[in-house]
Amino acid sequence: MTDPHDRSTSRRRFLALAGSAAATTALAGCSGGGGDGGENGSGGDNASGGEATEGADTTAGDQATTSGGTEGGESTETEAGNESGDGSGTGGFGVTITQGQPPSTLDPQNHRETPTDNVVLHAYEGVLARDAEGKIIQKLATDYERVEEGRVRFTLQEGVTFHNGDDLTPEDVAFSINRIVKEDVGFTSPQADQLAGVTGAEVVDGERAVDVMSDGFNPIVFASFATYCDVMQQSWVEERSGEEIAQNMNGTGPFQLESYEQGVRVVLSRYEDYWREPADISQLTFNAAQESSTRVNQLLEGETDVAVNVPPQDAQRVRSSNSAGLSAVPSTRVIYNAMRYDVEPFSSPQFRRAMNYAVNLSGIVENVLSGFADPTGQPTLEGFFGYNGDVDPYPQDQAQAESLVEESGFAGAEITLHTPVGRYLKDVEIAQAVVSQIDSLSNVSCGISQREFTSLAGELTDGDITTGPDFYLIGWGNATFDASQTIIPLLTSDGALTSYSNEELDSLVADAQSTSDEDQRESLLQEANALINEQAPWIFLNRQYSVYGVSNRVEWSARRDERINAYAMGETS
Amino acid sequence: MATGRFLLKRALQGVFVIWGVVTVVFLLRFVTPGNPITFVAPLDASQALRQQIAAELGLNRPIYVQYVDYLASLLQGDMGYSYISGTAASTRIFNRLPATLELAIAATVVAVCLSIPLGVVSATHRHQPADYGATGFSLAGISTPNFWLGIMLVLVFAVQFGLFPTSRRVVGFLPAIEMLFTEGSVDGLVTWLAHITLPAITLGTYFTALITRLTRSGMLDELGKTYIRASRAKGLPETLVRYKHALRNTLIPVITVVGLQLGTLIGGAVITEAVFAWPGLGTLVINAINARDWPMIQGSLIVIGAGFVIVNLLVDALYASLNPQVANE
Numbered sequence: 001m002t003d004p005h006d007r008s009t010s011r012r013r014f015l016a017l018a019g020s021a022a023a024t025t026a027l028a029g030c031s032g033g034g035g036d037g038g039e040n041g042s043g044g045d046n047a048s049g050g051e052a053t054e055g056a057d058t059t060a061g062d063q064a065t066t067s068g069g070t071e072g073g074e075s076t077e078t079e080a081g082n083e084s085g086d087g088s089g090t091g092g093f094g095v096t097i098t099q100g101q102p103p104s105t106l107d108p109q110n111h112r113e114t115p116t117d118n119v120v121l122h123a124y125e126g127v128l129a130r131d132a133e134g135k136i137i138q139k140l141a142t143d144y145e146r147v148e149e150g151r152v153r154f155t156l157q158e159g160v161t162f163h164n165g166d167d168l169t170p171e172d173v174a175f176s177i178n179r180i181v182k183e184d185v186g187f188t189s190p191q192a193d194q195l196a197g198v199t200g201a202e203v204v205d206g207e208r209a210v211d212v213m214s215d216g217f218n219p220i221v222f223a224s225f226a227t228y229c230d231v232m233q234q235s236w237v238e239e240r241s242g243e244e245i246a247q248n249m250n251g252t253g254p255f256q257l258e259s260y261e262q263g264v265r266v267v268l269s270r271y272e273d274y275w276r277e278p279a280d281i282s283q284l285t286f287n288a289a290q291e292s293s294t295r296v297n298q299l300l301e302g303e304t305d306v307a308v309n310v311p312p313q314d315a316q317r318v319r320s321s322n323s324a325g326l327s328a329v330p331s332t333r334v335i336y337n338a339m340r341y342d343v344e345p346f347s348s349p350q351f352r353r354a355m356n357y358a359v360n361l362s363g364i365v366e367n368v369l370s371g372f373a374d375p376t377g378q379p380t381l382e383g384f385f386g387y388n389g390d391v392d393p394y395p396q397d398q399a400q401a402e403s404l405v406e407e408s409g410f411a412g413a414e415i416t417l418h419t420p421v422g423r424y425l426k427d428v429e430i431a432q433a434v435v436s437q438i439d440s441l442s443n444v445s446c447g448i449s450q451r452e453f454t455s456l457a458g459e460l461t462d463g464d465i466t467t468g469p470d471f472y473l474i475g476w477g478n479a480t481f482d483a484s485q486t487i488i489p490l491l492t493s494d495g496a497l498t499s500y501s502n503e504e505l506d507s508l509v510a511d512a513q514s515t516s517d518e519d520q521r522e523s524l525l526q527e528a529n530a531l532i533n534e535q536a537p538w539i540f541l542n543r544q545y546s547v548y549g550v551s552n553r554v555e556w557s558a559r560r561d562e563r564i565n566a567y568a569m570g571e572t573s
Numbered sequence: 574m575a576t577g578r579f580l581l582k583r584a585l586q587g588v589f590v591i592w593g594v595v596t597v598v599f600l601l602r603f604v605t606p607g608n609p610i611t612f613v614a615p616l617d618a619s620q621a622l623r624q625q626i627a628a629e630l631g632l633n634r635p636i637y638v639q640y641v642d643y644l645a646s647l648l649q650g651d652m653g654y655s656y657i658s659g660t661a662a663s664t665r666i667f668n669r670l671p672a673t674l675e676l677a678i679a680a681t682v683v684a685v686c687l688s689i690p691l692g693v694v695s696a697t698h699r700h701q702p703a704d705y706g707a708t709g710f711s712l713a714g715i716s717t718p719n720f721w722l723g724i725m726l727v728l729v730f731a732v733q734f735g736l737f738p739t740s741r742r743v744v745g746f747l748p749a750i751e752m753l754f755t756e757g758s759v760d761g762l763v764t765w766l767a768h769i770t771l772p773a774i775t776l777g778t779y780f781t782a783l784i785t786r787l788t789r790s791g792m793l794d795e796l797g798k799t800y801i802r803a804s805r806a807k808g809l810p811e812t813l814v815r816y817k818h819a820l821r822n823t824l825i826p827v828i829t830v831v832g833l834q835l836g837t838l839i840g841g842a843v844i845t846e847a848v849f850a851w852p853g854l855g856t857l858v859i860n861a862i863n864a865r866d867w868p869m870i871q872g873s874l875i876v877i878g879a880g881f882v883i884v885n886l887l888v889d890a891l892y893a894s895l896n897p898q899v900a901n902e
Contacts (some may be wrong), residue, residue: 263857
């Protein structure tokens with residue numbers, strides 16, 4: 001019943017508590033109730049979902065070069081080899097992780113948030129995965145290849161069992177894929193569009209393999225499967241209601257469900273028959289605390305081992321603590337200001353470029369985000385497939401900005417930046433800095449409109465570009481590490497969240513998505529990024545960091561994709 | 574008999590209040606900006622997927638059909654399923670209720686135990702140091718924002734001195750009591766007390782200050798009345814005059830306020846819950862509102878409304894027992 005991290009209790013302590021309660025009361029004073037909301041969005045604005053992260057230490061390492069569309073592979077490199085400890089799998093080592101939000105469900109295919117992902121990924125696995133740097137590795141598949149256009153094949157591991165003891169079969173894998181992408185399975189997965197282009201899966205006769213069919217060539221099929229589609233057992237799913245699946249887990253992962261208090265706590269224990277080395281951790285607990293200061297206090301008091309999203313203002317407290325430190329890494333999330341191409345003054349490329357020149361991005365990174373961010377100059381982040389290393393962020397040049405505004409013919413323009421409140425790290429503060437810098441131009445007036453996220457997002461996702469604001473701040477996470485999955489939805493003419501239309505860009509992206517030559521595809525996406533930088537449909541802002549407070553008793557480093565993988569954790573020797 | 578009729582009438586009024594809440598909240602969803610699909614589907618989901626999800630959740634049916642269906646389900650005890658988690662709204666709400674009730678009752682106990690003696694002392698020692706101390710405390714209590722108080726209490730008593738845990742509810746009160754009786758162990762109860770102390774003080778301090786002031790002014794009012802002078806003239810001991818006669822009459826408005834405050838606390842103490850990661854109804858409702866998770870919003874508000882009605886019924890019953898004239902009116 002009691003928490004392993006709790007101090008031991010005794011009658012003496014009881015008396016001490018009673019005494020201090022009286023003393024505390026004597027010092028107390030307060031106001032009535034009310035709400036202050038949380039600091040983290042629990043949802044995510046991307047294909048993978050994700051919380052709004054909250055600041056980071058400046059420890060950006062070298063960016064890993066990742067592949068978003070490899071054509072299969074037989075590498076024997078596995079996650080364990082890359083990032084796990086020795087996986088001794090013995091002894092009692094309990095770890096507690098505190099996120100901003102609890103998981104919304106335990107059904108790995110019926111959610112779209114990072115906090116939920118972080119829990120379910122310990123019990124469920126996909127055919128492919130990513131290492132800490134974002135590189136594609138095998139998981140339940142020993143091999144993956146493209147057998148023909150529109151058809152790829154995953155050959156499956158032997159000796160894998162579900163937590164109920166049953167063997168993993170190709171039928172389970174095919175069922176799991178179809179449960180996400182098919183419309184006639186009695187279940188609508190919000191992840192359906194995340195396996196972009198995939199139309200279904202079938203077992204290969206006589207082989208321990210599954211074929212996945214796509215509509216067309218689908219260059220990002222492996223990148224998608226490296227991030228999405230956890231494998232579930234067909235019979236286990238079919239025997240249960242949606243509500244039962246949402247509150248239980250039966251996967252092939254290194255941890256199995258021990259107890260689940262919905263909205264409060266998830267306790268997992270080491271799965272001793274895991275097909276790889278059992279985890280070092282014997283018990284894994286996920287808690288939630290909406291307030292970042294609460295998470296940090298828990299960490300400093302030894303009540304948790306990992307605190308997610310440590311904000312800049314609390315980073316120093318963690319750094320100076322004797323019991324914990326910071327682990328930070330650039331995330332997959334980019335923050336930007338979209339400018340609608342179809343309305344004046346944003347219809348003018350000169351005006352849009354002027355807005356970029358007006359903004360002191362390095363100042364925002366340093367002063368607003370305490371250095372816990374990287375400046376960007378294109379939609380694709382460094383380390384992603386298609387990133388263009390020759391494109392730099394816009395420097396601040398007020399004179400150039402004013403000159404471009406004059407050239408655009410929109411001198412005297414009055415614009416308003418719409419920003420969500422509390423959705424992304426320091427979103428309002430970033431917006432205020434942008435607005436103030438634009439407003440300081442002699443020929444543009446800029447104001448700010450603070451918006452509730454759901455209301456703003458509703459306008460952006462209704463399929464009608466004209467219902468959205470002209471100028472808005474938003475963030476986008478892309479866990480596929482492929483440029484196309486940012487550019488297509490946000491900047492192509494038919495994108496679900498687009499604010500821009502450009503025939504040349506559409507053509508470049510279409511060519512990139514249809515070519516089977518990976519080098520050519522990369523080159524096309526880099527060209528697209530250069531064009532986007534030049535056309536400036538956005539004010540390019542910052543790349544968010546993922547920042548974690550980590551207890552000194554745990555050995556672990558943060559990942560780029562905002563996921564926490566406790567299998568890679570070990571006890572500090 | 575009159576009291577029974579009075580309470581039955583109040584209970585019937587309560588049913589209409591809850592129905593009104595259900596109806597208003599149900600209609601609010603159609604005028605509130607923001608679509609629940611925003612949170613159920615990824616932002617880049619295609620319109621086809623959005624429509625598919627909307628159909629699965631029944632969001633594409635006419636309002637009146639949805640309303641009638643909802644009321645029919647409600648009469649069968651079904652509050653619907655959360656759009657986000659896919660689990661029964663009632664299960665999630667009732668799982669949160671014990672934590673909310675524990676915190677609300679603990680805060681009320683803190684408030685009542687401190688405020689009534691303070692108010693009485695303050696009134697009986699008017700313009701003396703004890704009075705100045707009590708009124709000063711009241712002023713400070715009413716003026717201090719509780720998010721600040723909660724954070725300060727944690728920093729001082731949990732982080733600095735390590736006397737209390739920083740946050741969370743590790744064990745519930747009933748399981749702790751069960752542990753006491755089945756295993757003879759006080760560990761559960763001590764753990765529960767350790768975790769609830771700071772949140773209860775945070776939540777109860779404003780309440781304490783309010784009732785202290787109310788008690789003080791009520792007592793001063795009563796002590797100046799003719800019947801008190803008559804009691805003293807009859808030679809009744811001062812303690813009897815103060816605590817049997819004056820305090821009893823003072824408590825009538827105090828009970829009303831305590832009841833109303835307790836009803837409010839059942840609605841969830843959002844700030845306190847957030848600061849202490851306390852898994853109560855308040856944060857559940859706020860998160861549901863932010864996600865436009867209407868089954869959860871509606872279900873929570875029904876439970877909160879019912880809580881208000883029940884608490885008010887209890888207050889009315891207590892009021893009627895203290896002052897039988899109320900029932901006759």
